[in-house]
Amino acid sequence: MPQGKHLYNQDIPYQQLPVTGEFSIFSLGSFSNDLARFPHRHDSFQILWFEKGKGKHVVDFVNYELEDNVVYLLRPGQVHQLLDDGKDGHAIVFTEDFYFSNNNDRGSIFDFTSLYDDSQVYAPINISEATVAKLEALTILMYGEVGKEGSCGKNILKHYLNALMLILERERELHLNLPERPARHFDARVLQLRKLIESNFRQEHQVKFYAEQFALTSKRLNEIVKEATGKTLSELVHDRLVLEAKRQLAYSHRSIKEICYELGFEDPAYFSRFFRNHSGFSPQDFRDEMFK
Known part of the structure; x- marks a missing residue:
């Protein structure tokens, strides 16, 4: 059920994040914004990994209790609000242009759009203990690479992001009891x-x-x-x-x-x-x- 409805406007607002460029990673605990508690959108793709979480996260009309080691995937325009009493973790923000920056990428890296498919039933992804260490290693590598100049840094970040999303796709299929999907042809x-x-x-x-x-x-x-x-x-x-x-x-x-x-x-x-x-x-x- 929507929260804070007395502040609703005619249009659902877009929230500005503390990011620059086509890719950014920052600590969830370091970010605070009043708008986050009310329905809002973003204009980029987001990966929100709550290593520690308490409170509620409302995503497109559904209330989720925040738990430890849960990942939420949000696509541009998706409406959510964060009613948290405390959180720790990481936010990864990127654009589609960053991920598919040249035609060669389209044949060699993961089609993340299936992971963010609005037409499927939305659900957060619970991360197994064995997978936490892998995500921690990848986020540390991302923090170390952000801001480095040149195309090498961008390509390295892209492959770190690709590895992280492939791991999330595997966790999603394992822990959400999804029916086996036939392989889709990427076009x-x-x-x-x-x-x-x-x-x-x-x-x-x-x-x-x-x-x-x-x-x-x-x-x-x-x-x-x-x-x-x-x-x-x-x-x-x-x-x-x-x-x-x-x-x-x-x-x-x-x-x-x-x-x-x-x-x-x-x-x-x-x-x-x-x-x-x-x-x-x-x-x-x-x-x-x-x-x-």
Whole structure:
């Protein structure tokens, strides 16, 4: 349930972090900001490793009790708030451009976007005792490399980050009892598509628009998306619309009609049916549930 709702604005704010450039790492215990206690977003990818934690962390409508050695992965635009009574650990902040800075990377390093996939059920990752030492070693190496000039330092950081995320992916699969997923074919066009959806999902709901941006038929683009993600393009767009609708219903004072129009729906009744079909709630029922 959202906390601090009396301070909600029409728009969910973006929080500025004590970082510069495309990659940064800093101590969670050293960072304090009043906005952190209220719903907010960030414009970069984040890895939040709580070595010690007490309190609550709310991520997209769900309350999580902070525990020791838990990792939260947050993608740009994801809404969260940190209601902590004390914390110690590390925050790693990076951009997609940092990770995929050249075409050679796309064939040789981990496609981290699957780890941050909004369309999957969100859950933090509990870190086993054996893995803690590996993460500690990698974070120490990152702190030592940050700020060094030249392309070598950037590439070294990128590979440290890559190793850390591969370890997190393994922990995620081991400890969340996830069903075995078939291997997905990596296609750089899917990364571009995710960016395109993020920029256009409010105005463009149809597969045809996205296919035209790649000079492909709708059928061919759907085949590429299905192979890489296990979902159709329509499902990706609809997932993003529903997620944003939930965020606005839970974390803003916009009326349902305003949210409907802001998300590109012309008919509030159709928007309500769409939302119910994809969430199991009417927009008003979902909002009421969040504000209980």
